[in-house]
């Protein structure tokens with residue numbers, strides 16, 4: 001697999017979530033994704049960026065343009081150095097929230113993308129990677 | 135600070151969201167709308183989201199809260215103009231907007247708002263509109 005292009009953004013406050021989704025939108029358009037695919041990826045990115053800001057104390061988002069054989073994709077990685085998630089399965093359950101949210105961010109964004117991986121360790125932070133292939 | 139304008143038309147408040155709202159802006163819109171409902175004794179609120187390219191769980195929750203809060207204050211809320219790609223994404227995300235009333239566009243939204251207000255006031259709204 002080839003990574004053809006990358007971009008990194010800082011996530012510190014709620015304006016950065018807007019910037020992240022606008023950047024993802026621009027990449028999805030440039031990569032020729034359909035409007036529905038664009039909207040799904042942008043929405044998933046917004047959820048994960050917000051989690052990094054609200055629970056992870058901020059972090060970074062890395063966008064990577066992928067080329068694997070004939071298929072092109074966009075991979076986005078959200079990394080924070082926050083408290084981590086003690087029970088990953090529970091956290092991904094629809095409706096589970098330790099905050100005031102609806103608890104739909106993790107489970108929902110997983111449904112909106114082709115590949116979803118999450119890794120977290122207490123005190124170390126959380127890394128979530130999503131990929132959408134065209 | 136940036137704000138989203140709220141127009142008063144008769145008994146109703148009209149809001150057209152034209153910017154990609156960050157979370158604090160969405161919260162301030164929620165507070166602003168509830169204040170204006172009380173101030174103007176509004177019976178209806180119409181929120182046009184046709185310019186929104188995305189509705190995530192936060193914005194969806196804020197729209198639902200606005201509807202719930204205004205209802206407690208005696209005003210019905212209708213959200214109009216959701217883009218098809220946004221609707222498809224919301225369903226897959228798993229967001230049930232619950233009791234949130236939606237309509238395809240402003241015209242249909244106005245009719246829905248009129249009948250919702252009529253239902254809660256016994257027809258007073260339509261009669262007044264016809265005067």
Ligand SMILES: Nc1ncnc2c1ncn2[C@@H]1O[C@H](COP(=O)(O)OP(=O)(O)OP(=O)(O)O)[C@@H](O)[C@H]1O
Nearest residue numbers: 051055056091097098099101102103104105106191
């Ligand atoms: N980056 C993170 N760091 C630490 N905890 C996290 C992180 N992301 C998610 N969590 C935990 O997982 C829970 C579920 O997250 P999820 O995004 O599904 O829901 P939510 O953020 O609570 O609500 P919603 O996203 O619907 O507004 C959160 O309440 C939080 O406890």
Ligand SMILES: [Mg+2]
Nearest residue numbers: 047051101105
């Ligand atoms: Mg969340």
